[in-house]
Amino acid sequence: xxxxxxxxxxxxxxxxxxxxxxxxxxxxxxxxxxxxxxxxxxxxxxxxxxxxxxxxxxxxxxxxxxxxxxxxxxxxxxxxxxxxxxxxxxxxxxxxxxxxxxxxxxxxxxxxxxxxxxxxxxxxxxxxxxxxxxxxxxxxxxxxxxxxxxxxxxxxxxxxxxxxxxxxxxxxxxxxxxxxxxxxxxxxxxxxxxxxxxxxxxxxxxxxxxxxxxxxxxxxxxxxxxxxxxxxxxxxxxxxxxxxxxxxxxxxxxxxxxxxxxxxxxxxxxxxxxxxxxxxxxxxxxxxxxxxxxxxxxxxxxxxxxxxxxxxxxxxxxxxxxxxxxxx
Amino acid sequence: xxxxxxxxxxxxxxxxxxxxxxxxxxxxxxxxxxxxxxxxxxxxxxxxxxxxxxxxxxxxxxxxxxxxxxxxxxxxx
Numbered sequence: 403x404x405x406x407x408x409x410x411x412x413x414x415x416x417x418x419x420x421x422x423x424x425x426x427x428x429x430x431x432x433x434x435x436x437x438x439x440x441x442x443x444x445x446x447x448x449x450x451x452x453x454x455x456x457x458x459x460x461x462x463x464x465x466x467x468x469x470x471x472x473x474x475x476x477x478x479x480x481x482x483x484x485x486x487x488x489x490x491x492x493x494x495x496x497x498x499x500x501x502x503x504x505x506x507x508x509x510x511x512x513x514x515x516x517x518x519x520x521x522x523x524x525x526x527x528x529x530x531x532x533x534x535x536x537x538x539x540x541x542x543x544x545x546x547x548x549x550x551x552x553x554x555x556x557x558x559x560x561x562x563x564x565x566x567x568x569x570x571x572x573x574x575x576x577x578x579x580x581x582x583x584x585x586x587x588x589x590x591x592x593x594x595x596x597x598x599x600x601x602x603x604x605x606x607x608x609x610x611x612x613x614x615x616x617x618x619x620x621x622x623x624x625x626x627x628x629x630x631x632x633x634x635x636x637x638x639x640x641x642x643x644x645x646x647x648x649x650x651x652x653x654x655x656x657x658x659x660x661x662x663x664x665x666x667x668x669x670x671x672x673x674x675x676x677x678x679x680x681x682x683x684x685x686x687x688x689x690x691x692x693x694x695x696x697x698x699x700x701x702x703x704x705x706x707x708x709x710x711x712x713x714x715x716x717x718x719x720x721x722x723x724x725x726x727x728x729x730x
Numbered sequence: 731x732x733x734x735x736x737x738x739x740x741x742x743x744x745x746x747x748x749x750x751x752x753x754x755x756x757x758x759x760x761x762x763x764x765x766x767x768x769x770x771x772x773x774x775x776x777x778x779x780x781x782x783x784x785x786x787x788x789x790x791x792x793x794x795x796x797x798x799x800x801x802x803x804x805x806x807x
Contacts, residue, residue, distance in 0.1 A: 523791050628746065628761075629754070654767045710756060726794070
């Protein structure tokens with residue numbers, strides 16, 4: 403598992419009765435898979451063990467280990483029930499969700515999740531589905547419930563997984579970006595775009611400031627969340643506002659990141675130990691670090707957003723299972 | 731051995747909100763990030779009390795996890 407499979411091999415895995423599978427692939431590839439206990443999302447970019455690749459024919463499979471006996475609960479995630487997502491995660495378990503990019507659910511979750519009841523008290527991991535970059539604006543990102551074969555473009559899909567006693571799901575992130583030495587940037591209003599910012603205490607036209615500074619949009623804004631570096635990636639700098647791939651939040655102080663010299667080498671230094679059950683990395687890391695053809699330490703889809711408790715950008719997130727008794 | 735979680739009124743909780751103490755557990759970090767932003771927007775004693783209460787509830791709920799127990803022992807020796 404944790405690699406790309408052709409459709410014939412993937413179909414055999416699904417039909418074998420393997421514990422739930424998390425599958426990523428192009429819409430045409432996913433549509434050729436048999437029904438079964440799996441959830442999936444559309445994407446065509448992967449960090450495969452053989453190297454980063456764009457592939458419209460194969461699908462990337464993560465599977466739960468066989469020792470997780472209970473059958474996960476697969477549900478749709480919508481604008482109503484997403485508010486209860488942390489509360490609905492089994493007390494000894496975790497949830498993996500896939501949400502279509504550009505959907506209202508994507509926006510709602512990104513902005514409001516930190517305010518949902520019991521935020522971060524249960525492990526929620528997942529990713530934002532996307533499309534081939536040539537199809538941006540032409541095709542809609544989607545998710546699929548493998549048990550019915552139905553694609554959804556406005557709803558998400560989520561698997562609630564109960565772990566056997568004595569185990570728990572440990573979520574982690576690998577974010578190589580650190581806050582640079584530039585000025586602190588605050589935003590009076592939150593959201594996926596900003597027209598005004600307060601920089602070193604002075605309110606500025608943020609789009610104009612970005613142009614004046616000739617900033618490198620490949621380097622995200624980084625906020626320090628209790629020691630965790632949380633990115634907000636630049637999308638476009640327009641005449642009068644700046645669009646992001648994740649929301650900025652009022653009250654957070656952001657600094658633009660310093661550049662990373664060699665992503666695969668630096669990534670290898672920060673790769674987590676132990677067996678990784680699931681991982682995804684950001685398509686912006688795939689593109690900006692030119693990962694196509696390069697081998698990285700952790701494998702999964704290259705996504706339009708990552709979820710580890712909340713929406714993340716330009717970050718790898720992962721799940722590994724640990725033993726309550728030993729902590730390993 | 732289970733680490734002891736200090737009461738929600740213990741002043742050390744506010745050190746986490748103010749960035750003077752840092753958690754290691756990712757869930758705690760993202761929660762602290764949100765609470766720190768909330769306090770920055772409304773830096774009043776009432777907001778700090780609410781933030782500390784939420785953080786205390788977080789650690790209480792997850793106190794059975796080895797990582798959380800180790801973190802409590804480290805943060806509140």
